[in-house]
Amino acid sequence: MSDKRRTIPSLVKDPKLIEKRREQIVEAAVDLFIHKGFHKTTTREIARASGFSIGTLYEYIESKEDVLYLVCDAIHAEMEGRLREAINFNGTGLSIMKLALKSLIRVMDQMSDRVLLIYQESKSLPKETLRYVLSREEEIAQIFVEILRKGIADGSINIDEKHVKLMADNIMVLAEMWVFRRWALHKHYTLEEFTEKQIALLLREISVSDK
Amino acid sequence: MSDKRRTIPSLVKDPKLIEKRREQIVEAAVDLFIHKGFHKTTTREIARASGFSIGTLYEYIESKEDVLYLVCDAIHAEMEGRLREAINFNGTGLSIMKLALKSLIRVMDQMSDRVLLIYQESKSLPKETLRYVLSREEEIAQIFVEILRKGIADGSINIDEKHVKLMADNIMVLAEMWVFRRWALHKHYTLEEFTEKQIALLLREISVSDK
Amino acid sequence: MSDKRRTIPSLVKDPKLIEKRREQIVEAAVDLFIHKGFHKTTTREIARASGFSIGTLYEYIESKEDVLYLVCDAIHAEMEGRLREAINFNGTGLSIMKLALKSLIRVMDQMSDRVLLIYQESKSLPKETLRYVLSREEEIAQIFVEILRKGIADGSINIDEKHVKLMADNIMVLAEMWVFRRWALHKHYTLEEFTEKQIALLLREISVSDK
Amino acid sequence: MSDKRRTIPSLVKDPKLIEKRREQIVEAAVDLFIHKGFHKTTTREIARASGFSIGTLYEYIESKEDVLYLVCDAIHAEMEGRLREAINFNGTGLSIMKLALKSLIRVMDQMSDRVLLIYQESKSLPKETLRYVLSREEEIAQIFVEILRKGIADGSINIDEKHVKLMADNIMVLAEMWVFRRWALHKHYTLEEFTEKQIALLLREISVSDK
DNA sequence: GATGAATGAGAGTTCATTCAT
DNA sequence: GATGAATGAACTCTCATTCAT
Numbered sequence A, B, C, D: 001m002s003d004k005r006r007t008i009p010s011l012v013k014d015p016k017l018i019e020k021r022r023e024q025i026v027e028a029a030v031d032l033f034i035h036k037g038f039h040k041t042t043t044r045e046i047a048r049a050s051g052f053s054i055g056t057l058y059e060y061i062e063s064k065e066d067v068l069y070l071v072c073d074a075i076h077a078e079m080e081g082r083l084r085e086a087i088n089f090n091g092t093g094l095s096i097m098k099l100a101l102k103s104l105i106r107v108m109d110q111m112s113d114r115v116l117l118i119y120q121e122s123k124s125l126p127k128e129t130l131r132y133v134l135s136r137e138e139e140i141a142q143i144f145v146e147i148l149r150k151g152i153a154d155g156s157i158n159i160d161e162k163h164v165k166l167m168a169d170n171i172m173v174l175a176e177m178w179v180f181r182r183w184a185l186h187k188h189y190t191l192e193e194f195t196e197k198q199i200a201l202l203l204r205e206i207s208v209s210d211k
Numbered sequence E: 001g002a003t004g005a006a007t008g009a010g011a012g013t014t015c016a017t018t019c020a021t
Numbered sequence F: 001g002a003t004g005a006a007t008g009a010a011c012t013c014t015c016a017t018t019c020a021t
Helices: A015-036 A043-050 A054-060 A064-087 A093-110 A112-124 A127-154 A161-180 A191-206 B014-038 B041-048 B052-059 B064-086 B093-110 B114-126 B127-152 B162-181 B191-206 C017-038 C043-050 C054-060 C063-084 C095-111 C112-124 C127-154 C159-178 C189-205 D015-036 D043-050 D056-058 D064-086 D093-108 D110-122 D127-154 D163-181 D190-204
Strands: none
Touching: A015 A043, A015 A064, A015 A112, A015 C095, A043 A054, A043 A064, A054 A191, A064 A093, A064 A112, A064 A127, A093 A127, A093 A161, A112 A127, A112 A161, A112 B114, A112 D110, A127 B052, A127 D043, A161 A191, A161 B162, A161 B191, A161 D093, A191 B191, B014 B041, B014 B052, B014 B064, B014 B114, B041 B064, B052 D163, B064 B093, B064 B114, B064 B127, B093 B127, B093 B162, B093 B191, B114 B127, B114 B162, B114 D127, B127 B162, B127 B191, B162 B191, B162 C063, B191 D127, C017 C043, C017 C054, C017 C063, C017 C112, C043 C054, C054 D190, C063 C112, C063 C127, C095 C112, C095 C189, C095 D190, C112 C159, C127 C159, C127 D127, C159 C189, C159 D163, C159 D190, C189 D043, C189 D163, C189 D190, D015 D043, D015 D056, D015 D064, D015 D110, D043 D056, D043 D190, D064 D093, D064 D110, D093 D110, D093 D127, D093 D163, D093 D190, D110 D127, D127 D163, D163 D190
């Protein structure tokens, strides 16, 4: 959570331009990485798809790994953004949770390719950078930690504080599996069936009437 | 399940020798892939660690990807072997399941590095080969499908047939996460705590008294 | 001697400004070339160290090699300046020579890094430019030719006219070696020892009492 | 003198082959470096001129700088070899010296381009390697140190022990200048004139009758 | 007159694969 | 069956130079 975001040096001075060009880079690279993978994508392809020359690409990044980092960070930002946007933090913990779970799975479904990209390629990041990227993942899990705590406080959710963290991780994993096990799931279940069933399982685990 | 195992052609005739050499290759490659990753490991390194020359390596495989395939297959074989060995298929479905879950998580913990290897590198396999490797994963999930069906049949497990497949996938994922989210879990939970909690969650979902 | 000084075209009109900017360039580049060498110094670094942008740099030079030329020329100018300043051209040829030799070695010592720079990097100049730079070196040797001739004329120096040129070159080389063989000399001799000994050797060669 | 020769690792095992290929590399590279300089010669050109592919080149060296090292070392070896071959170490120190000086200058003349190459490019070597290459130069100077000492011992040479090292360096420099100041010397003196004059100067400095 | 973003040819180096021995 | 030297396409990254603003 406290891991600092990596600041990539640029040879270009204008911050507005840096941001704009890096957006172009990310947009181009996401597509390439999804279709060819990080290792099989060349820096020249990234440059060309970004709309400029290889020299220009390297005015905005220092290494190919920087592109991967930018891509991962942008995807996490979008994930968190979409999720927070969809969640209404008013109401009981339980009611918030219901909506949040639904949103989480929907976001996973909508961002399927990009979530998979992070799953498959983030390991190619330099150690330090990987640590930051993983911390971004935890930040999203943290949203569910907070909802759980709110539910515990207002009595709508029943779970031992000690297991809150694990529960949040379970939530993440049982949602993300729609992405990384799609080869197993999509031929047997629709998104709706999957959503309904996973939410049922998760809510049962935290319901107050239980036990 | 019906996906055929890939048969890798070899320039060598003697099947015994092929098997022996490929075992050497796998043993060497697993270590290398775990520590350096598939892409950063060179065929030369694999040959050297296997105890023979680069020329000999290519007598037993056709491409570097073949090595990855052999590795993935060997890991799956070991996983399934260990799991089947640990499970006693006598008793009610529920009692078998309890033991099976515990075994599954223990195997994940013991084979942590190798399971992670499959998670991170199998995407580099050629499409066809990947399909087979994924089918091996499903074969393991299939063990749990069968236990669930047995429990339904003997009345010790309560779950809708339609959701059996999803339940098996959930089991796999909630066990495997000990591996691929270890950065998030290991600092908060011991293996015992994790095991106990995950089993509790999964059993609640299939208990007969429930509902 | 007759080789013409190269005139570097500039996009800027004001000669005063050109001179000022080129002084900045030389000052910055000398340091960079000494520490990193000509090839490992980038034009960007030169521009930055000069205090302006890469675009501005190219308003005052046409190529990176021009910078090297400016640097070599400035160093030669300084060498010659310091030397002429130190020599008093009154007295017998021999007495002038004694002082001149001492001054020459002192200048070599003081300008060690810069003299070495010329030795090591001037070869990277374009052929034509190199010729001019070498002619500047000869101009300095020419000072000693003149002193020798004066000594011959006034009878204080005894040397065959045919060997005057060679003698002047020997003088240059036996002084410059303090720079380009410093790795061999500095650990065995102090500047004073070196100076004394070299002067003794050179004077013996031109003494009248000899033979 | 005690600096250890750098051993360049090779991917090839056969030492005979390594030696043969490195000879090819050196032969090709010497020519290229003489005509284009080290920096303007590409590794591809070296490979092609050596008669094999770029991949093969890198089986025998680790970096382009290694080629420069091999070249410098080969040149020094040849210099020293030729010199030692030409010197007859029988007779008085003085008589040996006369012959040695003549040989030294002749070798400089014959190996002009290669000596100049070391003068101009050795600075591009990595620090450690440069140190070794310079120590090779000193080894050659050491030959003259020994001759001087022999002459002191047998009374044929008169020079203070303290100045023996400097004298040897002066010898090297006054011979090498035929190479690195050829632009100044060749148009005024023949090799014979130069040789005769330099020997005269040096012998006068160490003659017993003197003083 | 000053700026600095853009360019792209070209550099050094790697490594999966082949094939003569 | 084993060897390992040879290959060269392909990679990432650099940097002198230009030119629109």
